[in-house]
Amino acid sequence: MSRIHILPLMSSRMKFWQRLIILCGSAFFTLFVYLMVSEESTWEDAHIKKARLVQSRLWPKKPNESFVLHKNQEMCNLQSWEQSQSRISTFDVYQRTEFNMNSDGSYEMATPPPDYPNNSENELDHLDVIIVPHSHNDPGWLKTVEEYYVDQTKHILTNMVNKLFEHPNMTFIWTETVFFSMWWNELDDDVKVHVRRLIRRGQLEIVLGGWVMPDEATTHYVSVIDQLLEGHQWLWENLGVKPKNSWSIDPFGYSGTMPYIWKKAGMENMVIQRVHQAVKNTLAETKSLEFWWRQMWDAKGSSDILCHVMPYMLYNIKFTCGPNRFHCLLFDFRHITNEASESRAKSINVNNIEQLATYLYEQYRKKSYLYKYNTILVPLGDDFRYDMEIEWDQQYINYQRLMDYMNNRKDWKINVRFGTLKDYFKVANKKNKKNILKHPNNGFPVLSGDFFPYSDQENAYWTGYYTTRPFDKTFSRDLQANIQAADILNTLAYAHLKKWGMNYREQFFQFSTLLLKARRALGLFLHHDAITGTAKEFVVVDYEQKLAEAYNNTQIIMKTAIQILASSGKLMTPLVFRPETIRPAHNEEPQKKVFKLVNTNVRVMLFNPLPQYRQEVVQFLVDSSMVIVKNEKFQIVPCQVNPIWQDQTTVSPSVFEVTFVVTLPPFGIVPFMLFxxxxxxxxxxxxxxxxxxxxxxxxxPKNVKFYIQRPEPKPVQPIVLENEHMRIEFDATKGMMTSVLDIETGNKTDISMEYFAYKSQGSGAYIFYPSPTDNTKVIYDIPVIRKISGPIYSKLEVAFNHYLKYSVTLYHVPTLQAQGIHIENHVDIRPLKDREFVMRFKTSIDNRDGSYFTDQNGFQLIRRKTNPNLRIEANYYPMTSMAMLEDRAQRFSILSAQSHGVAGLENGWLEVMLDRQLTYDDHRGLGEPVEDNKPVTSNFVLLLENRRGPNKHQNSHYALPSLLSVATNDFLQQPVVKYYSTIDSDIFHKTVSPVSLPLPCDISVVTFRSLATANFVHNGTSLILHRRGYDCDFPDVGLQCSVDNQQFSLQTLLKKFPISSIRETTLTHLYEKRKIDAKNTIEIPPMEIAAYHINW
Known part of the structure; x- marks a missing residue:
């Protein structure tokens, strides 16, 4: 190893000329070392300032010089912040809600007067009661999905067919397509006929119909749409069903994005349950538990969907008949020998029917007091109910007796019957329309916003699951990106082979099979007890194994499709490409391949899954610092070589990082060679x-060529990272960021960065319950700080002995990446107990009232405001991909590659929870703590942006990201796909550029996916586009796309392909809107999603 040594003292016996030679040599050596290590050295001038690189025609030019960046006028008009004309904003509801509790820990709920219902026949309105039998089936929680299916779910569905035919006026609803498909595959054809008949007769209704009932806090809208499309396509092909109503009763809070997705998929009504009980009370006070749910940015109301909120704490029978749970327990007639039960029910007979019917009638009337139109929905079920045949008879016979008695009591003015959601909403909508004719302004109210956070009782806030098991949340996001890329490559390969007149049936069959398994694995993981991290540990392992298999399957598809496209179909087999990143096991982080250059050359193929040009810095690991990078024209590409560390202070002699800049066309594949x-x-x-x-x-190591600066064991001056846009200062002892200077304006923003942990007072998988006074310092040692500087990027790496390693990267090249501060955390909190680990930024941005914004499912930004009267956990919110705070002049954004919980507890603060180690169960059914922590990596980009004018919309309840943050977030969510081969062949030299023109900056491709029948025959292509909203008040430096035109044609994207027809459809392609010509311009309004079905 080479180190900086101090010369030994000269011997007093040396002669004068010997001493002179040694002194001169020492002077030259000192000068050499100074030039090598000085911050102001000539190396700095020649390399960091990249004089030679800038002269190279291979060095990237400033990208937006060739793109039209005139803002879309309609998008900027959206900046008028014309909020939806809603009477109710959940932002205001949460601010005015009083979080009062009863003595038993439950939240107060609006109740009718003590003498209600009044027995005077003339004062009572007619009451319609729709009883909806249901069974909530979790595809994984305390058991795996397969265990639940074998033990309970298959029996529920089999019993359903038998008993609905036996009791023709009984009904049932079903939600989870994943279970229904498992059961369907085992059925004889005659049973399938019976099931379809039950659906046609209206006894069985499929509601929501996604692959699962997804979580709504931590899921990304791209994967939510994908699992909904998978479920709906399966239902249509096998059952001929198009779901019209959504049933989402168990997710732990509700996003404002899901109503939009459900509406775009053709659904008209929805039911939800787990809303903060105190917020339910606020809504109930004005009979607003049913409302038109409208998007905050929708001024016209085109996104409206009717939403019914169930009023009480849970969806089981104990809480669904009315406010008195003890009376409701009299009407759960399930009785299984030796089964523990809360039920107090007795069979209905002539001796007790009057008294029991009176109890039930009173509960129905008191429940109806909370709603506008004397129509109530009464769910009859619970988790995995109706798995025993006898329960069907018990519930049916006893309720039928009660119905007959109650309906014959003319003085009660009540009609009780079995029904489905379709039946309920038919009655409710009919009464609403009738009322509007008499009172035009007194229909269902309009509400905008969301329902986070959720609390059921005792001030217990379900905000911990936003972060629980971050390893798996990150894993699922990686798989989402892989599936998107594999879908695109598969579709491109199919279209090209068809264009070339080549047979692709065998590959399409294989790819469709693998993609089906992959997307269903990801869809399964979106379940509200999977991605949330709230399942048993062995169930979590099962989910991870499914994700790992899906991840590997997508890589098989991608490497095959890349080889087909890169070789123009000339080399289908053998497969010569391999993934640069692999997952060696389900519980290990991704690993990058180290390329062996000593004995061979390596060809890398880079695929861009975005529909815009992309200029980006890429990195690879190699076994030699003596490396050359060449492009497809065999021109040498400038590159930077960086060290990889063996330990905190030792550079590896055998592994290095080579990094260079690439420009990739939309959906393009570009080759590079490493020598x-x-x-x-x-x-x-x-x-x-x-x-x-x-x-x-x-x-x-002696044989490694790096420029070495003398170690500073006790640094005094701040450490600096700087590019042409910003100068970042770090505390030299702690390694924490302290400020950012804007080079152009000279404005300095304080951004103090810190890591700490909350000490738990009983937090569990669901609940976040920290000690309000003990913000534990878990990092005591002085870190090793390493700075790596070069012409492409500079990085500060901060390594602590325990728990945390993090890096901050600043790019010097004129690309989009140079606008942001890139942070990577490596966290391992396994040694900690009952700690919840947090990264916090304290900034000088004056957001005044403590409000900030978080994204919802990566789709939109919603305002949050810290309530100082509530505890820390009540002020945490989910962040799927973005959070930001701003004042009149500046905006500070955190872009995230994975989901987390976030909070802004003080003005100018934003904090992100990174991981949780929990030794307690939080008594929400899981029955175990969360102690299976794994080392986990999280990636963020910080953006500090200056407004071009004052912020005129500080009171708006929603915000739009800048175009810069939209584009940067695309880089995070859909990274460059990297494959390599050691086979040297001229056949792979050319760039594949399948798209005629790039799409505008604000258009994203949500899905570009080949559809297949149950027999894996090609069934057209799904293309789903999203026009993202953006804020026009921010500069657009570094953009690599145009935004000048709102209208474009699909020929822009698909000109090179043999298209036979295009239809615009609803989101899951169940309803056709219109046929369109590829040459015709299409118009997607800001924020909207449009879906197209294409036949080649």
Missing amino acids: KAEHLDLNNVFPSRISIYNRDELNV
Whole structure:
């Protein structure tokens, strides 16, 4: 190893000329070292300032010089912040709600007067009661999905067929397509006929119909749409069903994005349950538990969907007949020998029917007091109910007796019957329309916003699951990106092979099979007890194994499709490409391949899954610092070589990182070659400069060429990272960011960065319950700080002995990446007990009233406001991909590659929870703590942006991201796909550029996916586009796309393909809207999603 050594003292016996030679040599050596390590050295001028690189025609030019960046006028008109004309905003509802509790820990609920219902026949309105039998089936929680199916679900569905035919006026609803498909595959054809008949007769209704009932806090809208499309396509092909009503009774809070997705998929009504009980009370006070749910940005009401909120704490029978849970328990007639039960029910007979019917009637009337139109929905079921045949008879016979008695009591003016959601909403809508004719302004109210956070009782806030098991949340996001890329590549390969007149049936069958398994694995994981991290540990392992298999399946598809496209179909087999990143096991983080250049050359193929040009810095690991990178024209590409660390102060002698800039066309595949160099070419290969702080040694192998700065064991001056846009200062002892200087304006923003942990007072998988006074410091040691500097990027790496390693990267190249501060955390809190680990930023941004914004499912931004009267956990919110705070002049954004819980507890603060180690169960049914923590990596980009004018909309309840944050977030969510081969063949030299023109910056491709029948025959292509909203008041430096035109044609994207027809449809392609010509321009309004079905 080479180190910086101090020369030994000269011997007093040396002669004068010997001493002179040694002194001169020492002077030259000192000068050499100074030039090598000085911050102001000539190396800095020649390399960091990239004089030679800028002269190279291979160095990237400023990208937006060739793109039209005139803002879309309609988008900017959206900036008028004309909020939806809603009477109710959940932002205001939460602010005015009084969180009062009863003595038993439940929240207060609006109740009718003590003498209600009044027995005077003339004062009572007619009451309609729709009883809806249901069974809530979790596809994984306390058991795996397969265990639940075998033990209970298959019996429920089999009993359903038999008993609905036996009791023709009984009904049933079903939600989870994943279970229904498992059962369907085992049925004889005659049973399938019976099931379809039950659906036609209206006894069985499929509601929601997605693959699962997804979580709504931590899921990304892209994967939510994908699992909904999978479920709806299965239902249509096998049952001929198009769901019209949504049933989402168990997710732990509700996003404002889901009503939009449900409406775009053709649904008209929805039912939800787990809303904060105190918020339910606020809504109930004005009979607003049913409302038109409208998007905040929708001024016209086109997104409206009717929503029914169930009023009481849970969806089981104990809480659904009315406010008195003890009376409701008299009407759960399930009785199984030796089964524990809360039920107090007795069979209905002539001796007790009058008294029991009176109890039930009173509960129905009191429940109806909370709603506008004397129509109530009474769910009759619970988790995995109706798995025993006898329960069907018990519930049916006893309720039928009660119905007959109650309906014959003319003085009660009541009609009770079995029904489905379709039946309920038919009655409710009819009464609403009748009322509007008499009172035009007194229909269902309009509400905008969401329902987070959720609390059921005792001030217990379900905000911990936003972060629980972050390893798996990250895993699922990686798989989402893989599925999107694999879908695109599969579709491109199919279209090209058809264009080339080649047979693709065998590959399509194979790819469709693998993609089906992959998307269903991801869809399963969106279940509200899976991605939330709230399942048993062994069930979590089962989910992870399914995700790992799906991840590997997508890689098989991608490497095959890349080879087909890159070889123009000339080389289908053998497969010569391999993924650069692999997952060696379900419980391990991804690993990058180290390319062996000593004995062979490596060809890498880079695929861009975005429909816009992409200029980006890419990195690879190689076994030699003597490396050359060439493009498809065999031109040398400038690159930077960086160290990989063996330990905190020792550079590896055998693994290095090579990094260079690439420009990738939309949906394009671009080849590069990596070679072992015979000598170091300093005109094209730039070894980085290494600095180390808080340690007195830096060990670098002798044969490795890096520029080494003298170690600083006790640094005094701040450490600086700087590019042409910003200058970031860090505390030299702690390694934490302290400020960011805007180079253009000279404005300095304080951004103090810190890591700490909350001490739990009984937090569990669901509940976040920290000690309000003990924000534990878990990092005591002085970190090793390493600075790597080069012409492409500079990085500060901060390594603590325990729990945390993080890095901050600043890019020097004129790309989009140079606008942001890139943070990567490596967290391992396994040694900690009952700690919830947090990254916090304290900024000088004056957001005044403590409000900030978080995204909902990666789709839109909603305002949050910290309530100082509530505890910390009540002020946490979910972040899927973005959070931000702003004042009149500046905006500070955190873009995230994975889901987390976030909070802004003080003005100018934003914090992100990174992981949780929990030794207690929180008594919400799981029955175990969360102690299976794994090392986990999280990635963020910080953006600090200046408004071009004052912020005129600080009171708006929603916000729009800048175009810069939209584009940067695309880079995070859909990374460049990297494959490699050691086979040297001219057949792979050319770039594949399948798209004629790039799409505008604000258009994203949600889905570009080949559809297949149950027999894996090609059934057209699904293309789903989203026009993202953006804020026009921010600069657009670094953009690599145009935004000048709102209208474009699908020929822009598909000109090179043999299209036979295009139909615009609803989101899951169940309803056709219109036929369109590929040449015709299409118009997607801001924020909207449009779906197209294409036949080649």
